Amino acid sequence: MAEGFEISLTTPRKRPFKTVFQFKITLIGAEPPIWRRIQVPGS
Secondary structure (H helix, E strand, C coil): CCCCCCCCCCCCCCCCCCCEEEEEEECCCCCCCCEEEEEEECC
């Protein structure tokens, strides 16, 4: 692992919210593709 970088892993939790929106964000033009999936409460 390169110096100065930190990796943080989280474990999935039960969703305490009634509605959750999930987004997949992709950087255009990146090779290989770089993307992240995020979840936010519907409220």
